[in-house]
Amino acid sequence: MTVRVQREDFDLGAELTALTAGNRRVGGLTSFVGLVRDMAETPDLAAMTLEHYPGMTERMLExxxxxxxxxxxxxxxxxxxxxxxxxxxxxxVLVACASPHREAAFEACHFLIDWLKTKAPFWKVEESRSGGTNWVEARSSDDAAAARWHRDDDAAE
Amino acid sequence: MTVRVQREDFDLGAELTALTAGNRRVGGLTSFVGLVRDMAETPDLAAMTLEHYPGMTERMLExxxxxxxxxxxxxxxxxxxxxxxxxxxxxxVLVACASPHREAAFEACHFLIDWLKTKAPFWKVEESRSGGTNWVEARSSDDAAAARWHRDDDAAE
Amino acid sequence: MKLLYFAWLKQKTGCAEEEVQPPAEVATVAELLSWLEGRGGGFAEALADRTAIRVAVNQEYARPGDPVKPGDEVALFPPVTGG
Amino acid sequence: MKLLYFAWLKQKTGCAEEEVQPPAEVATVAELLSWLEGRGGGFAEALADRTAIRVAVNQEYARPGDPVKPGDEVALFPPVTGG
Incomplete structure (x- = not known):
């Protein structure tokens, strides 16, 4: 039940351990970590910068x-x-879910990252070694992934 | 590409960190940890013991x-x-998969735990506080979860 | 009304944040975008392709027909790419 | 032939591991199970419900009609419950 938006890195092991510590009702813990990777599309990627909308970001993540x-x-x-x-x-990014049941932990974690990718106000700009910058475009595959989780009672968007 | 069967506990953070260290092609890391939980069916669960088939266990996991x-x-x-x-x-148990792509990391990790639960030769015996023991029965929901991953070219089982 | 611009909308408009007082007939998101576009320059360029723009009113996603009024915080940005 | 018993099959038979020399007509997994059941006692009890038993021959899952032969390692156990 925790959401954090922060500039500094996080300690994956400490975060996950704290999530289940002392809770004997947890049978499964699923986590996903997104990392910056060298991409085929941008072979000279030097770094990326994530901009966000303070306030709305936390509200959407919550x-x-x-x-x-x-x-x-x-x-x-x-x-x-x-x-x-x-x-x-x-x-x-880190998303993690702990549940008595394995399937619930998996599905909820998958849902969180899929929805986050289409709803949380973050924008990536890539920086190449030659100094150029490029705003990453939203991918239709992310919309498709998020759409899997729509239910009939969701408001249209 | 690593399989370990061991009596001692593992350091979740260290295991996950080592898995992606220095690999800049990883865009997503999905992990699942199974934990011993207090269960409604066995409210006085004191502990469980996992027996396995040394040799065949490693072979099946690999x-x-x-x-x-x-x-x-x-x-x-x-x-x-x-x-x-x-x-x-x-x-x-810990299963983890790192991939350039989020969906691949999620699906492969989910596949690993589902298949492991129906194919790896481990057996759980529960021990109650009153001293009784009970061999856990296989669940049809585990078979159903594993069956999702069957493909036409898999041998019948 | 407070306007916020993010990502390339901030770059193209040259503006991160501003206070505006649109005329009274600007009552919806779509009307606000048209009014901003009418300023020309970077604003006209940034707002040319409406399919590339998302809008939040008071930190809630909004559609073209949704109302805007004095005192609102209205944010303009491209589709999100976090995670 | 080396036989291994796991979980409640080990408890019911009272045996974790044994070397056996079944008669020559015992050529399949099913025939081996019937021969073991014929010993009576804990073996008869443990092998009464064949649907509750899985068999591996040389550490590969095997079906009732699969062959067994001298020198094989044959393991008997219930459906697995790890993870």
Whole structure:
């Protein structure tokens, strides 16, 4: 039930361990970490910078997390999303869900990252070694991934 | 590309960090940890003991991992499965997959734990506070979860 | 009314944040975008392709027909690319 | 032939591991199970419900009609419950 938006890196092991510590109702913990990678499209990627909308970002992440809590029986959940400049290999985002049940932990975690990618106000700008910058375009595959989780009672968007 | 069967606990953070360290082709890392939980069915669960079939266990886990590698573009994968006596709250198993792509990391990780649960020769016996023991029965929901991943070219089982 | 611009909309308009007082007939998101476009220059360029623009009113996603009024915080940005 | 028993099959038979020399007509997994059941006692009890038993021959899952031969390692166990 925690959302954090921060510039600094996070300690993956510490975050995950804290999520289930002392809770004996947790049977499964699923987590996803997104990292900056060297991409075929931008072979000379030097870094990327994530801009966000302070205030609305936290509000949207909290709403996404509340939706996951409403849909699945979760004992704990966590979203940590960084902003600012990051180089290849650095961690960008962590989502994690703990549940009594393996399937719930998996589905809720998958849902969180899919929805986050289409709803949380973050924008990536890539910086090449030659100094150029390029705003990353939204991908239709992300919309398709998020659409899987739509239900009939969701408001149209 | 690593499989370990061990009695001792594992350091989740260290395992995950090592999996992607220095690899700038990884865009997503998905992991699942199974833990011993207090269950409604056995409210006085004191501990469980996992028995396994040394030799065949490693062989099956390596085959399951190779299958995931064949199906998805993975940069790294890991299965750590404990045996022996464990109390509620303890970690039992870790599966993790790193890929350039988020969907591949999620699906491969989900596949690993689902297949492992129906193919790897481990057996759980529960121990109650009153001293009784009970062999856990296989669940049809685990078979159903694994069946999702069957393909036409899989041998019948 | 407070306007916020993010990502390339900030670059093209040359503006991160501004206070504006549109005329009274500007009552919807679509009308606000047209009024901003009418300023010309970077604003006209940034707002030329409406399919590339998302709008939030008071930190909630809004559609072209949704109302805007004095005192609102209205943000303009491209489709999100976090995660 | 080396036989291994796991989980409650080990408890019911009272045996973790044994070397056996079944008669020559025992050529399949099903025939081996019937021969073991014929020993009576804990073996008869453990092998009564064949749907509750899985068999591996030389560490590969095997079906009732699959062959067994001298020198094989044959393991008997219930459906797996790891993870």
């Amino acid at each position: 709403r996404i997390e509340a939706e996951a809590q409403a849909r699945w029986p979760l004992e704990a959940s966590l979203i940590v999303h960084r902003y600012g400049r990051m180089e290849p290999g650095e961690q960008i | 085959r399951i991992e190779a299958e995931a590698q064949a199906r998805w573009p993975l940069e790294a994968s890991l299965i750590v499965h404990r045996y022996g006596r464990m109390e509620p709250g303890e970690q039992i």
